[in-house]
Amino acid sequence: MQISLLRITNRLGVCKVNIMATRQSSDLSKFKENLKGAKNIVILSGAGISAESGIPTFRGAGGYWRKYQASSLATPEAFKDNPSLVWEFYHYRREVAARAQPNAGHIAIAKFETKHSSNKNITVITQNVDGLHVRAGTKSLIELHGNLYKTRCTKCKEVLINMDSPICEALANRGAPDVNIVGSDIPVKSLPHCKKANCGGLLRPHIVWFGESLEPAVLEKAGEAMESCDVCLVVGTSSVVYPAAMFAPQAAARGATVAEFNIETTPATPDFHYYFEGPCGTTLPQALDV
Numbered sequence: 589m590q591i592s593l594l595r596i597t598n599r600l601g602v603c604k605v606n607i608m609a610t611r612q613s614s615d616l617s618k619f620k621e622n623l624k625g626a627k628n629i630v631i632l633s634g635a636g637i638s639a640e641s642g643i644p645t646f647r648g649a650g651g652y653w654r655k656y657q658a659s660s661l662a663t664p665e666a667f668k669d670n671p672s673l674v675w676e677f678y679h680y681r682r683e684v685a686a687r688a689q690p691n692a693g694h695i696a697i698a699k700f701e702t703k704h705s706s707n708k709n710i711t712v713i714t715q716n717v718d719g720l721h722v723r724a725g726t727k728s729l730i731e732l733h734g735n736l737y738k739t740r741c742t743k744c745k746e747v748l749i750n751m752d753s754p755i756c757e758a759l760a761n762r763g764a765p766d767v768n769i770v771g772s773d774i775p776v777k778s779l780p781h782c783k784k785a786n787c788g789g790l791l792r793p794h795i796v797w798f799g800e801s802l803e804p805a806v807l808e809k810a811g812e813a814m815e816s817c818d819v820c821l822v823v824g825t826s827s828v829v830y831p832a833a834m835f836a837p838q839a840a841a842r843g844a845t846v847a848e849f850n851i852e853t854t855p856a857t858p859d860f861h862y863y864f865e866g867p868c869g870t871t872l873p874q875a876l877d878v
């Protein structure tokens with residue numbers, strides 16, 4: 589692991605030093621040996637695995653929609669303050685993800701699962717909500733943060749799958765990411781509402797927002813997979829959002845072999861045995877031999 593100093597002199601001539609850990613890409617053949625002998629494998633994915641499908645990640649430039657940071661809209665407070673604006677944001681993302689295709693990274697994981705279905709336990713745990721792992725053919729999937737195509741009634745709590753495009757008339761052709769569009773003029777009564785008799789509650793995306801706890805059953809299933817894995821691949825995540833960011837470092841600490849696949853190092857990189865630099869659409873097919 590090399591540490592390179594990034595000297596930044598700001599406008600006032602004050603020199604700031606950023607410590608950016610850099611690390612050489614690891615030896616793939618050694619990792620493949622580990623993978624061959626592994627019985628229980630977890631693949632933990634983040635927004636980076638969908639980047640090559642054209643879906644913006646959270647922290648890159650794509651982390652914005654209109655003049656808002658995506659993470660500022662992914663909160664219960666934002667939905668309470670302006671459900672129409674939040675629904676325009678999620679409607680936009682539903683439409684973008686529906687037009688996107690799984691890429692070589694998603695497909696390599698699904699092929700690896702099929703190839704080893706008889707001799708290995710493989711679990712995919714994703715932080716993503718875009719549904720691309722399922723469309724690539726992944727069978728054993730845990731969606732930590734929900735799914736763009738599920739709604740939850742704010743009144744009766746019913747969770748339903750909803751693939752409608754648009755999800756309601758009022759959202760047709762809305763959600764454009766144009767920075768000049770401020771707020772939303774869609775009346776709340778025109779937003780998606782529960783169709784259950786005597787309910788009619790406002791629907792929300794069935795997605796875990798910042799400040800909300802993950803579903804206990806989902807957390808438990810992910811915990812079991814992480815506790816029993818011999819090898820964990822951490823793919824396309826900045827490892828800054830908790831509790832997901834803890835999973836792989838905890839597995840490494842108890843002796844599992846952890847390999848990170850990313851285009852840059854992350855705060856968790858030093859915890860891991862292997863680091864494979866590059867777009868995962870390229871590195872995963874090589875590492876998984878599919």
Ligand code: BV8
Nearest residue numbers: 634635636645646647715799801824825826829830867868
């Ligand atoms: C929780 C759904 C208990 C939304 C998401 C204050 C109050 C309350 C909580 C907190 C608080 N402060 C901190 C917290 C905890 C908070 C948190 O961790 N915040 C962070 C920002 C510090 N966590 C929570 O709130 C969680 N709940 O803690 O409950 C609790 C409850 C109440 C009070 C206290 C505690 C819930 C977190 C879930 C939020 N929902 N998603 C939606 O999608 O709309 S998280 C969202 O960001 C994503 O789902 C993802 O999980 C997460 C991180 O994003 P990444 O996937 O890592 O993507 P990112 O863009 O960051 O990075 C992409 C990476 O890919 C980069 O490294 C890049 O280099 C790489 N890459 C890019 N291209 C490629 C590539 N790699 C390979 N190949 C490529 N081609």
Ligand code: ZN
Nearest residue numbers: 741744782787
């Ligand atoms: Zn309802």
